[in-house]
Amino acid sequence: MNKELIINVGSTGVEIALLEDKKLVELHNEKADASFAVGDLYLGKVKKLIPGLNAAFVDVGFEKDAFLHYTDLSPYARSILKFTQAAMAVKDAESLDFSRFQIEPEIIKTGKINEVLSGKPNILVQILKEPIAAKGPRLSCELSLPGRFVVVTPFNDIVAVSKKIHSSDERKRLHKIVEAIKPKNFGVIVRTAAEGKNTAELHEDLLDLVESWKTIQNNLIGATAPAKIMSEQDKTTSILRDLLNADFNRVVINDKNIYNDTRSYIQKVAADKTDIVVYHNNGSPIFDTYGITKQVKSSFGKTVNLPSGAYLIIEHTEALHVIDVNSGYKSVSNNQEENALETNMEAAEEIARQLRLRDIGGIIVVDFIDMKLPDNKKKLQEAMEGFMKADRAKHAVLPISKFGLMQITRQRMRPEVSINTTETCPCCNGTGKVSPTLLLEDDIEKRLHYLVTHQHKNLTLVVHPILYSHLTKGLFTSIRRKWRKKYKTPITIKPSTDYYLTEYHFFDANEEEIKL
Template sequence: MNKELIINATPQGVEIALLEDKKLVELHHEKADASFAVGDLYLGKVKKLIPGLNAAFVDVGFEKDAFLHYTDLSPYARSLLKFTQQAMNDTTPNGFDFGTFQVEPEIVKTGKINEVLNGKPHILVQILKEPIAAKGPRLSCEISLPGRFVVITPFNDIVAVSRKIHSSDERKRLQKIVEAIKPKNFGVIVRTAAEGKNTAELHEDLTELVATWQTIKHNLKGAVAPAKILSEQTKTTSMLRDLLNEDFNKIVINDRNIFNDTKSYIQRIAPDKIDIVSYYHNGSPIFDQFSVTKQVKAAFGKTVNLPSGAYLIIEHTEALHVIDVNSGYKSVSNNQEQNALETNLEAAEEIARQLRLRDLGGIIVVDFIDMKLPDNKRKLIEAMENFMRTDRAKHAVLPISKFGLMQITRQRMKPEVTINTQEVCPTCNGTGKISSALILEDEIEKNLSYLINHQHKDLILAVHPIMHAYLTKGGFMGIGSRQWNWRWKYKQKVRIRANTNYHLTEFHFFDNQEDEIKL
């Protein structure tokens, strides 16, 4: 499987598209002003204890207090409270030695929130879920610091190996290596990516994470709640950390700073992959060049069409998501049962993609086309589980019920991705009438004349593709076109570029450095 990461930097933030075999499977958007991200660590102040919910509301600086449930406290909550206070009040020049830290007894699973957080103390917390709608962030006290090959969890000495590493010999080998290099008071979870790695690679990853914990300890010194103690890596580098493997063959970025940061990161974690990173500066939008825009427009919306003619209807309610599978005009044989199976298998692959693409979470109910044979139902369940194997979110697929419905649960980590593919025309505001091409041409030429008279040279005019055709169409070599007439009239060449993101009457001028000229 070929994986490509296309990164589009805009003034509003960074858009990241993950393509698998040229097909869009994940779309992420990191806002430029985003203040909360999953994995960030904060020094929070407990504001209110709610015994009825067995939870607490914690001030971490968001307009709404964050939510911390007892089940997210971690068995080592008392050790975390003690560590937080000790680090805040530490007066030693280099900080206390965490290896000599005395771990407190674990809390009981069935305990009460007010028994642990009595007195409303300051506590180190990690963002478990970003703020969604009017809700504040969801918090956890089970602090974990992920690296490329291992994850460290302070206050315990447990070593665990990912269940996705199936070889028992490899699991034992990794367990022995980590137990030999692990510092005191740190638990280590070995990730799937560690399979086949040597001691030096694992030790380097572990050393970096321990250094990060030292940074947290240093940042807590003298901190006043609420305060951000440590930021998670950017969305780009965190995706590379979690996804980068031998299947990756291209990372394309249209921003010089992100390109340099990404290249430095790849150079550090996987020098052999440095050549897959490239800087894009070809003029046309990067998402258009790699067909991301086209796939977004086709994949989002209530109806999703499948290549065979079958289609999905995706509806959202407050409690769950409902997906209906319709056969359309597809017919692969005269056998109705076979037709239903083939359509359902095709739909299952697209549904697995849609769950990742839209980041749908909670309960998803799928109404597949009815099948009578138990073997076919089993094939569909196995296929669905196989298609969802690449999904990083925790999920479960339940057997088809007697009503023919499949239920899927999927972890939701951030707000669902929704892109409205239908909108009122921004030019005519729904009236169906716009200025004629002649009037628009006249407006463009007035601006062009003004810029040339003010000593602007090597101008680039970006317009909608239809307007591009109108301005450039002419005889041989474009002779007789509007563009050719302008060159003759103003003694200066004007390049005209089509941009599919513009509405019909939108146009912008750029200089030869690709900087927009504001009029």
């Protein structure tokens, strides 16, 4: 599969588009003033304990307090609390040696929030979910620092290897390497990308993450809650970190600084792929050059059209998302069951793309075209699972129910990407109702009569070109000539392509609009 990353840097932030075989599948927007992003670490102040929910509300500086549930507390929550207080109290980083830090006993899984966070202490937390709708951020105390090949989890000594590495020999090799190089009080999770990597590469990645942890320690010294302690890497780097593989064959950027940073990053993690980074400076908008603007306009909105003539209707509520599949005029055979299966298969591929593109999370209910054969329903479910394999968000696809509905759950980490592809009609202001054009001439004449009787002279009427043709048609029989004769005053009529069909305005001799 041909993967391309197109990065558009503007004054308000960075837009990142991921293309697979020239098709837009992910769209990310990183604002220049972005805060409370997933992965950011904050020093928070516990504001309220809610025993009934077994949760706490924590002030991290957002307008609404963040939510921390007991299940999102790390087993080493007491160690994090102890470390946070110690780091805030010391005067210099050298006096805080993390390798000598004494780990506290783990908390029990069925415990109570007020047993762990009594006294409403300050605590180091990580953003688990960004603020969505009216909700504040969701927090976690299971701190993790992701790198290219490994993820570091402070306060434990566990070593784990990704289950996506299927070779048992490779898993054992990686486990043995990490055990040998891992610092004390750090747990390490080996990522899928580490498969086949040598000790030096893993060690370098691990050392970088340990340095990040030292930065966190330094930022805690003398900090006052609420405060941001450390930000996740910028989205460009994090996407490269998570996605870069043999299929990822081009990164196009229109900003020299990010271009240089990206080349340096790729040089560091995959020196043989440095040439995939391209600087775009031909003067035209980068998203227009690669056809992304057009795809954005056609891919967002309530209706999504498919190449065959079938289409999707996507509706949203607070609790779930509903997708309806319609066959349109598509027909591959005279067999209704075959038509339904073919259309559903095409729709399933587009639905998987739409979920990634819009970053839709939560519960998604899909109403596919009804099929009678169980084998066809099974084929559709397997196809849906296959189409969603490329999705990095955690998800689950349930079998089609007896009502013909498929339920999908998808991890929601950030607000859904929503791009408005419609505009309010300037004629009716969104009401769907306009004055009859047959009466427009009468309406204009009434306004004209009012202005003339109130001593307005040398009037200019500006209208849409079509209306201009109607009012000026005929040299001696035009409506304009009739008005001039009737009101005994010069009336100039001018066309304007900026006006909508039924829009018109009167101007005086000084070319100032006459407000009625």
